[in-house]
Amino acid sequence: MAITSPENKLWWTEKVGRAELVWITIAFLWGVFMFAMMVWWHLEGNQNLSNEVYRVVPETFEEKTVAFTEKYTVREEADIPVVKPDPGSDIYMLSRLWEWWPILELKKGQTYRLHLSSMDWQHGFSLQPVNINIQVHPGLEHVVTLTPTQSGEFSVVCNEFCGVGHHTMVGRIHVID
Amino acid sequence: MSVAAETGIIGGIAAKFRTCPATGLKIDIAAQNLIKANAVVAIVFLAVGGLFGLLVALTRWPAVKILDPDLFYLVLTAHGLDVLLVWIIFFEMAVLYFASAIILNCRLATPRIAWLAFILMLVGAVLANVTVLQGESSVMFTSYVPLKAAPNFYLSLIVFAVGALLGCFVFLGTLVIAKDEKTYEGSIPLVTFGALVACIIAIFTLASGAVILIPTWLWSLGYIAHIDTVMYKLVWWAMGHSSQQINMAAQVAIWYAIPAILMGAKPLSEKVSRMAFLMYILFLQLASAHHMLVEPGLSSEWKVFNTSYAIYLAVLGSMIHGFSIPGAMEAAQRANGYTNGVFEWLRRAPWGNPAFAGMFLSLVLFGFLGGISGVVLGTEQINIMLHNTMYVPGHFHATVVAGTSLAFMALTYLVVPLIFQREIIWPRLAKWQPYLFGMGAAGISLFMMGAGTLGVARRHADISFSDATLSFDYPPAAFLMLGLNGMAGILAAIGGGLFVVIIVFSVLFGKKVDASNIVEALGPMPQKRVSDAVHKHGDSGTFHLPGTYILVATFFSAFVLYYFVNWKYLSELWQLG
Ligand code: HEM
């Protein structure tokens, strides 16, 4: 029994049953397959998280975001600038207690280099209802290449707990045709 | 066969012991008392933490929203600590002492140190609760820097961890004594081997905890200026995730133990089962990776290699147990005479015995809900869709509530008669308890996963964003999911509360157990034998196990199907590169 010492003191010499061996083989191959699937998706898939990351001082990131915002602001929404950058350009969104800033207006089908970083604590970039979720750290500038494939109004919910105002932290991305 | 303690020699040294009327084993009184104390404290904290869980679930039910945001974050922090840390680890201490001193017929090494461990853990647990309830430490149990809690928050966890570490050494010491004093013959039993695996992982885990919590404590006191946020997570999860592997090893040991006690089940192959346990040690240590799949600053190569624990070999370990445990049960039941058709062995299993029902539900829910969702969630790219959504707590309530907690409850139904020497009071009510709790736990898991699939954020006080400048409407189905989650939470709380009440009343007022009623006290069994149920023919070479093949094939099909469905969803996301 499992709660007594094995009756056969030389238990490691016992033969393993065939069914068990078959199952171990299937399960092992499935593991290899799942491993290969992740690798393959890096080569062939269109949804992979970029590895482009730089160390950055929060103030520097803020300056870059402000400069970007001033250059491309087209209007305001709830007192937040709405920024319409050139297709294909570098775009910035900073996170801080408790907002995503500024609002972006992107063109469907265009590829942008989105720079993300935090001014204070960690935040969670959760693009809804698309459901793309990326962790945002202070001190790290993460450059994510993003191509909207739908148009409409999208929201950025914070999904990393960041203190008492966490549930009020919502940003916006518009995608136009 | 006397119930009163006698003093005598166990191995080389005099210790107080009694003789177990069921097994004839000598039960060291010191070990018995320590098991009792650790189990009782575990259950008290399950009650407290479970209540917090209910409040959390009711707050996340948008139509109920029982707590204000401040209080919600506080209670959520306390919930995570009390159940994941305190309930689980106290109970694991009881399991370690049981699997060493009791199963090996041995005295416990250094009971004084075991008591010191107990006291440190208790002090840590109480201090953690007091600190969190004071309100300055609502940082969630993960306390990601630079969120800062009161210094006592970190200190309490360090004290708790030191206590648990001492307990691990007592376990190891007991194994050494048992070997020296030859209290068993040949190799240690499989269940003890599983506990040994849990203990080794625990030592790694607690060391990682020290490496991260001590500097963080100093930082909170102002002695250290800066803690790297990515490094913190990496080391924190070396503790946080590995400790889930402790749970895994402990609960698998229980999955082997209960059918052994009730049915006389014997592992199909000692070699295979032990190797599967070993895989947990060999391939888990980098599992913190799958908490960091959408983190900047770590390369994809690192993520792919480590999230798969080197090609999913730890998952392979669990899949092997997923075959050999039902296989062992089927073989034993067939040997007990239940040979009709494919599933008579299962139909005629002791479903009315809460130990068995709890164990089997735990196995099935863990595998189907927790295991599959965990592998899918931990796939590097798929994690982009699910990271930090409600899918995550959905997944781990399947593993740690429906799986581990239910397994621990199941074992408790045997520990009460065997160690507390009391009958379970209200056996008819006890019969239903695992089903209620299992259904509730399965419900919260599924509905949280459902909400997460729809994008709902975890650890979030208000998904209607009523105080936000900009707003967002989650789809109505998300609100429905959270409502259903609240209802399932009530069911789980009733099931959990029933467990606490039954066990506390049994321990206090249950009928005393001695040789005359020990067998009945263990609950309904397929055959009325406890200690002599050793079968020569558990080997799958002798037995054809069609029922197990069907169960495992069903599991595998569900796994493969669900895996591909998620890749399909992923392929429809905006392009990312
Ligand atoms: C009555 C039973 C329980 C209910 C209704 C319940 C419900 C919940 C809910 C709704 C959440 C919050 C999800 C969120 O907003 O992020 C949660 C979090 C959590 N639960 Fe439970 N739970 C129960 C029992 C347990 C048990 C027994 C354990 C562990 C063994 C557990 C471990 C956790 C952990 C670790 C968290 C995460 C806390 C965090 O995000 O910091 N729960 N639970």
Ligand SMILES: [Cu+2]
């Ligand atoms: Cu935030």
